[in-house]
Amino acid sequence: MKFVTTSPQETVRLGEALGAKLKGGDMVAYEGGLGAGKTTFTGGVAKGFGVKDQVSSPTYTLVNEYTGTGKRICHFDMYRINGEEELETTGFYDYLDDQTVMVIEWSENIASALPENTVRVKFTILDEQTREIEITGDDRFEDTGDRNFLKDGFGGCG
Ligand SMILES: Nc1ncnc2c1ncn2[C@@H]1O[C@H](COP(=O)(O)OP(=O)(O)OP(=O)(O)O)[C@@H](O)[C@H]1O
Numbered sequence: 001m002k003f004v005t006t007s008p009q010e011t012v013r014l015g016e017a018l019g020a021k022l023k024g025g026d027m028v029a030y031e032g033g034l035g036a037g038k039t040t041f042t043g044g045v046a047k048g049f050g051v052k053d054q055v056s057s058p059t060y061t062l063v064n065e066y067t068g069t070g071k072r073i074c075h076f077d078m079y080r081i082n083g084e085e086e087l088e089t090t091g092f093y094d095y096l097d098d099q100t101v102m103v104i105e106w107s108e109n110i111a112s113a114l115p116e117n118t119v120r121v122k123f124t125i126l127d128e129q130t131r132e133i134e135i136t137g138d139d140r141f142e143d144t145g146d147r148n149f150l151k152d153g154f155g156g157c158g
């Protein structure tokens with residue numbers, strides 16, 4: 001599914017639509033360059049999954065954790081990670097469990113460590129305010145934020 005958003009708020013709402021469909025154990029891998037909207041989108045994912053709506057960039061910490069009742073999002077930034085050995089030092093493998101959604105910025109850098117059933121989200125900058133966001137995953141995501149997601153109100157930003 002491909003979407004085009006024309007503001008950060010729209011990107012948050014699309015993230016929310018995805019977050020509402022996630023369950024513990026899911027891996028969500030982002031691709032797309034600097035400033036493409038990955039952290040912005042994650043704010044919506046957390047809200048939709050029901051853990052927290054204040055998300056900040058894990059640029060310096062490598063991973064931020066957001067928890068709710070019986071569930072957790074671990075939000076990684078792999079920008080500076082290269083290779084399997086460095087990945088292990090981030091604790092990546094220790095965070096995996098069936099209550100946790102893993103959200104990975106710069107997943108390009110850990111491509112070989114991603115499971116087959118990874119949900120992929122690809123961000124492309126079209127212009128200053130416009131992003132193309134492509135979500136690829138299993139059947140659950142087929143109607144993610146159907147074309148009316150901006151009007152029909154995920155989270156009441158309407
Ligand atoms: N349609 C849009 N969707 C998302 N962000 C947008 C959009 N239009 C403009 N922006 C701006 O683009 C920037 C996106 O920043 P964000 O931190 O989310 O990107 P990122 O992909 O996480 O970058 P990095 O790789 O540096 O971590 C923000 O400043 C946001 O306001």
Ligand SMILES: [Mg+2]
Binds near residue numbers: 057058
């Ligand atoms: Mg970011």
